[in-house]
Amino acid sequence: MAARRPGSPASMWPRPSAPDHKPPVTIGFEFDWRSSVSAKDWPSVAKKGKIDMMELELKKLEETIKNIHEEMFYLREREEEMQDLNRRTNSRMAWLGFLSLGICLSVAGLQLWHLKTLLERNKLL
Template sequence: MAAHVPGSLHHLLLLLAAALPASALRFDLHSGHTKCISDDIKVGAMAVGKYHIVAPDDGSLSSSSQQQLPDSHRISLRVTSPYGNSLHYSENVQSGNFAFTASEAGDYLACFWAPDHRPSATVAFEFDWRSGVSTKDWGTVAKKGQVDMMELELKKLEDTIKSIHEEMFYLREREEEMQELNRRTNSRMAWLGFLSLAICLSVAGLQLWHLKNFFERKKLL
């Protein structure tokens, strides 16, 4: 039987995992289709992304092999904010990157699509999307600051702790927003229930009044 992990610990484990170096994810995209990836980013956090097509032999594309690929091995990308603002757009490319600082809190969408070709083709691409503390280039920090490995690890740990602390406050705010939304929804549903009951009682009263008048006119009462 699987062990139960508390919610707060689960969030903490997710945040620690996000702070570790992550490799790019690989996706398959069919011609004429769209694939969207979302990431929940808080206000003020920096996000960077890199993407490139993978050659059919499972190897990453080199600059010379890119020119030999057919037109079907190209992708387009649009990155949008939670309120639908466009942050990045590329059309019919084989690789690219983007970076932005989030001005809205919520789910950011990166939508890829491939040209519609006949016969249909499958385009494989790798996508690496990072936000927050994981966007920092620690190798550059070590070179510029000329610090030893222990100090570098301490800096990483400090930034990770700060990120977790900020993320916990962010999650708490989102939870409070959801609770407030639930309270408003329950209040509206209660008023709607009372209104529906009042309408039903009014219709029932009108029907009884109509039947009473009808029977009185027919002298059945």
């Protein structure tokens, strides 16, 4: 069972089924999860390309801009999908409303017909 303790990114603890388990050595370890721009090793890029810090910062910014641009296209695509889903749902709800109205009117007509025939049979109408 893994638990997170303040001050350490990840900690391992024994399972509750083995409360008497006491390991002889405590080993601490740390994970560094990175994604996108922060995942690249920019100092090694600077060493390999022998570029100055300004150019390195510009490359970082360019990578960030590319990521933002891709994210914007993704969000526009998702927005279009959601709008299409919204239109289809509204159309279906309109048809369902008309169907419900038709069923209600049909039942009302059947009730009136039944009441009329009942009253005519009992000679009240």
